[in-house]
Amino acid sequence: MIQTVNPDEIIAHCQAIAELSEQPGCTTRTFLSPPMREVHRILRVWMERLGMSVSVDSAGNLRGYYEGLYTDAPRLLIGSHLDTVPCAGAFDGVLGVVLGIALIESLKGRRLPFAIEIAGFSDEEGVRFGMPFIGSRALVGTLDAALLETKDAHGCTVAQAIRDFGLDPSGMAEAVLQRPLLGYLEFHIEQGPVLDQLGLPLGIVEAIAGRTQARVSFRGRANHAGTTPMHLRHDAVAAVAEWILAVEHEARATPGLVATVGQVEAIPGASNVIAGEARASLDVRHAIDAQRTAGVDRIVSAAREIARGRELTFECSAKQEQRAVACDPKLVLAMEKAVERAGFPLHRMTSGAGHDAMILAQKVPVAMLFLRSPGGISHHPDERVLSQDLAAALHTGLRFLEQLEELHG
Ligand code: HGY
Ligand code: MN
Ligand code: MN
Secondary structure, eight states: OOOOOOOOHHHHHHHHTTOSSSSSSOOOOOOOOTHHHHHHHHHHHHHHHOEEEEOTTTOOOEEEOOOOSTOOOOOEEEEOOOOOTBBOOSSTTTTHHHHHHHHHHTTTTTTOOEEEEEEESSOOOTTTTTTOHHHHHHHTTTOOOHTTTBOOSSSSSHHHHHHHHOOGGGGGGGGGSSSSSEEEEEEEESSSSSHHHHHEEEEEEEOOEEEEEEEEEEEEEEEETTTTTTTGGGGHHHHHHHHHHHHHHHHHSEEEEEEEEEOOEEOOOOOTEEOSSSEEEEEEEEEHHHHHHHHHHHHHHHHHHHHHTOOOOOEEEEEEEEEOOOOOHHHHHHHHHHHHHHOOOOOEEEEEEOOOOHHHHTTOOOEEEEEGGGGGGOTTTOOOOHHHHHHHHHHHHHHHHHHHHHHOO
């Protein structure tokens, strides 16, 4: 096996970066929050030591450039996101950036007939602004003025957050990916149980499931918890509770559909007040768009039914649709050959999680390589990755670069 970067060093890098958090005691790093500065510094030092030129673009993406054999050589983009969900694990997102840099280090200065650009996206999870993929949208040119005016819970816009970080949102055009492009490669933990249950180190992603995100509200009538008889209540929390079970029932009844209510808020939220309003999030996913949208329609109809039966009103808003995305067949084949040449078992799969590759696919062919998630745990501090699977991913990555050399040499 080719001598690559020590996988334990990669784990150590990710764990050190996981300490850079806006929340003491757990890993929370949202769009351009202060700890992101130190993440950029650590990765910049490493990339500059490898002779790469490094910058931060107007959307707060960290960008590293490893020259090819000749100027204006086509480039392969390798990246993932540097932000996290609240109380996250140490590997979701950042592993894809660290593995990309480690792949370049494993080249030991060798130049290829293409350049490699590393992208550490500023925001994929959408935690701060309720809008995912801020960073990667900038690379495909869709982070437009309207999106830059999106406000966070404190009324701060995306554009203002960019200025607060010391960047200039008016330079967004420079963030757009430069052509010619070979494609985009994202290493990512699977974040689910499939590879772990099959006892496999790697998964070749064929497609990424589509997603509908929405905000819903049930409105009834707030009242006194002690004096209001049960048959006279219009309790919004009781309604949303009934609906959440209906959501779960729908998803269990539809093969390949997953649906989650991750946030619930009772208003006014006092223990001795019947809630006049209940707000909740909805996240529905399926590999086939028609199945997903049909599932969403059934879930919303169930909500209207429940509201009507309880004499409440129901509203569904802020829907964001992300269509399912197919990875590029040629790159999937090249990745399959790379896994085989590196000596690992082949397994093609669909990603239930969303990834920046869904956005990059609007502009370039994309490929993803999954690493096993022990216990299938993710978006949680217990998220892990195995050293031997990192070694497998690095070897496969080097073989993948060889495939591209053969194709574009
Ligand atoms: O939610 C997702 O699918 C991704 O982790 N942002
Ligand atoms: Mn995530
Ligand atoms: Mn992720």
